[in-house]
Amino acid sequence: MITVENLVKQYGDFRAVDDLSFTVEKGEILGFLGPNGAGKSTTMNMITGYNSATEGNVTINGFNVYDEPEKAKRCIGYLPEIPPVYPDMRVKEYLKFCTELKEVPKKDRKAEVERVMELLHVKHMENKLIKHLSKGYRQRVGLAQALVGNPEVLILDEPTVGLDPMQITWMRELIRSLGREHTIILSSHILFEVNAVCDRVLIINHGKKVVIDTPDNIIRTLGGTTGVRVVVDAGEEAFGNVIGKLGNVSQWNALEENPGEGLHAYAVYFADDKENRDHLFRLFAAQSVTLYEMNAIQKTLEDVFIEMTGKEDATC
Amino acid sequence: MLAIYKKELRAYFTSLIGYLFIAFLLVFIGVFQYMVNLRGGYANFAYAVHDTTTFFLLLVPMLTMRILAEEKKQRTDQLIFTSPVSIERIIFGKYLALITVFAVAVGIICLYPLVLHNYGAVNYAVAYSTIGAFFLLGCTYMAIGMFLSALTESQVFAAVLTFMVILFTLMIDMLVEMLPTGHLLALAILLVLAFIIAVITYVMMKNKIVTIATAVLLIGGLLIAYFKNAEMFDGSLARVFGWLSISSRFQLFQYGICNFSAYVYYISLIVLFVFLTIQALKKRRWEA
Numbered sequence: 001m002i003t004v005e006n007l008v009k010q011y012g013d014f015r016a017v018d019d020l021s022f023t024v025e026k027g028e029i030l031g032f033l034g035p036n037g038a039g040k041s042t043t044m045n046m047i048t049g050y051n052s053a054t055e056g057n058v059t060i061n062g063f064n065v066y067d068e069p070e071k072a073k074r075c076i077g078y079l080p081e082i083p084p085v086y087p088d089m090r091v092k093e094y095l096k097f098c099t100e101l102k103e104v105p106k107k108d109r110k111a112e113v114e115r116v117m118e119l120l121h122v123k124h125m126e127n128k129l130i131k132h133l134s135k136g137y138r139q140r141v142g143l144a145q146a147l148v149g150n151p152e153v154l155i156l157d158e159p160t161v162g163l164d165p166m167q168i169t170w171m172r173e174l175i176r177s178l179g180r181e182h183t184i185i186l187s188s189h190i191l192f193e194v195n196a197v198c199d200r201v202l203i204i205n206h207g208k209k210v211v212i213d214t215p216d217n218i219i220r221t222l223g224g225t226t227g228v229r230v231v232v233d234a235g236e237e238a239f240g241n242v243i244g245k246l247g248n249v250s251q252w253n254a255l256e257e258n259p260g261e262g263l264h265a266y267a268v269y270f271a272d273d274k275e276n277r278d279h280l281f282r283l284f285a286a287q288s289v290t291l292y293e294m295n296a297i298q299k300t301l302e303d304v305f306i307e308m309t310g311k312e313d314a315t316c
Numbered sequence: 317m318l319a320i321y322k323k324e325l326r327a328y329f330t331s332l333i334g335y336l337f338i339a340f341l342l343v344f345i346g347v348f349q350y351m352v353n354l355r356g357g358y359a360n361f362a363y364a365v366h367d368t369t370t371f372f373l374l375l376v377p378m379l380t381m382r383i384l385a386e387e388k389k390q391r392t393d394q395l396i397f398t399s400p401v402s403i404e405r406i407i408f409g410k411y412l413a414l415i416t417v418f419a420v421a422v423g424i425i426c427l428y429p430l431v432l433h434n435y436g437a438v439n440y441a442v443a444y445s446t447i448g449a450f451f452l453l454g455c456t457y458m459a460i461g462m463f464l465s466a467l468t469e470s471q472v473f474a475a476v477l478t479f480m481v482i483l484f485t486l487m488i489d490m491l492v493e494m495l496p497t498g499h500l501l502a503l504a505i506l507l508v509l510a511f512i513i514a515v516i517t518y519v520m521m522k523n524k525i526v527t528i529a530t531a532v533l534l535i536g537g538l539l540i541a542y543f544k545n546a547e548m549f550d551g552s553l554a555r556v557f558g559w560l561s562i563s564s565r566f567q568l569f570q571y572g573i574c575n576f577s578a579y580v581y582y583i584s585l586i587v588l589f590v591f592l593t594i595q596a597l598k599k600r601r602w603e604a
Contacts, residue, residue, distance in 0.1 A: 011603075045394075048394075048398040049397075049398055050393075050397050050398050051601050051602075052601045052602045069402070070400045070401075070402060073398055074400045078395075080391060080394040080395075082391045084393075085392070086327075086390065086392055087390070088327070088330070088331065097319060097323050098395070100318065100319030101319045101320070101395070101396065101399045101401060102399055102400060103400055103401075145395065
């Protein structure tokens, strides 16, 4: 549905997007993750044909965005970072303009405006000037604009920014339901959101692709389990003596939590990066340390993200 | 294209700007008609029209400054340039809207000679050929204003630039008279101009090879021409600046000379600046 091949955007000496390639299948929701300035918006602007690429190609539904822009753009609904609304227009008037701009057949225009207003719950605001709307409502009108003409592909640049928690939940539900009929690329720097909504995740940093996979796979293959959390009745000194008897422990530390009276929580990491929970269990039994809890420390997408994108930034 | 056209027209007529533009234009021309024709007793309406052209200085930027700068500022250009409408059609739509607002005012101005007819004999041919030239002159300035609005996201900057450019075209005839006529000085000034063009080329294209090629071609061409035939440069400055004199072409109309070459000149400039506007926006897609 969407094919991006070797996309490059060069500003003078600076490469904002560096050789980015990926595909999005029909009906898929792709989460586009990256720290600020990673090139997310630049990439989206190139996919929608707003900006030109220095090198590379984007194909939407079989149409090259640069060779057949009008056909390709007809398949796309785009919600940029800042909703592209005219402050001096009324909501209904603005959406009607969008139906004309997107060449919705004349007889369907009225119904189309009503449809998107219903979908985004802005019907009761239809006669308000957009400049009088709150940020949340502007965002809704912006998304309504992207949905005009029911395009197959939706490109949404941080659609939940500036919304309150209630609206965020509602917006996510809406995006998920839209995902049944539309192919969606959604950028965000909120990992929880991507995890909850998207089928696959593309992480980019410094304009380069870091990884593209399902959220679960990313956590499994890249994050994996690196350690084990245990709750025992041994103090720090005693625990150190006991754990020292296992040869392959790379490091351990006390966790800042209070598991209960006389209990202590520790994180243990192994040199072979495996869990080794069986070894721990037998060790504690042999050393008469009572084990109250033991579980693998699961990495979240958040940890993976920070690990993958933060390394270089941490040094600067 | 129709969608953009309708949107722009609505923007002018739901805010005050469209009405203000038309009102000011009609007031200015009305005042001049009163002074020249009614009080002054001249039967030639073209004099009143001619005096009004100075006010394009204020009126044109008022209308054109927002036309593209505002879209960029509000980021609504992301909507229109990702819609299935091509850049060309967007610009045509916007330019047509500008012209339509102006045409409303000119349409009303067309009634003035009829009013004047009540007070004496009016030469309609002179009056209407001048009004036609007035319309094209305004359209030329609008095309320039639209182009300058495409270069920036600040409406104020676009307005100031437009003001300066129109002022320059109005003053050019005065400047030409002050220019030296000697051929060595003319060469020196033309060389400076060639250098400025090369600098502008570099600023616009950021390409060293094209810049150097332009500079070598222009400066080399001038020098070769000078050493072959220095007399060619006598009065050359006046000729070069004469090409740029948009307003001087308007002069002849008031004396009853229907100057068709002026119509062609204005239409060529309109085509040029609409084209340049489209190119400026296409170029921005590469840079932004």
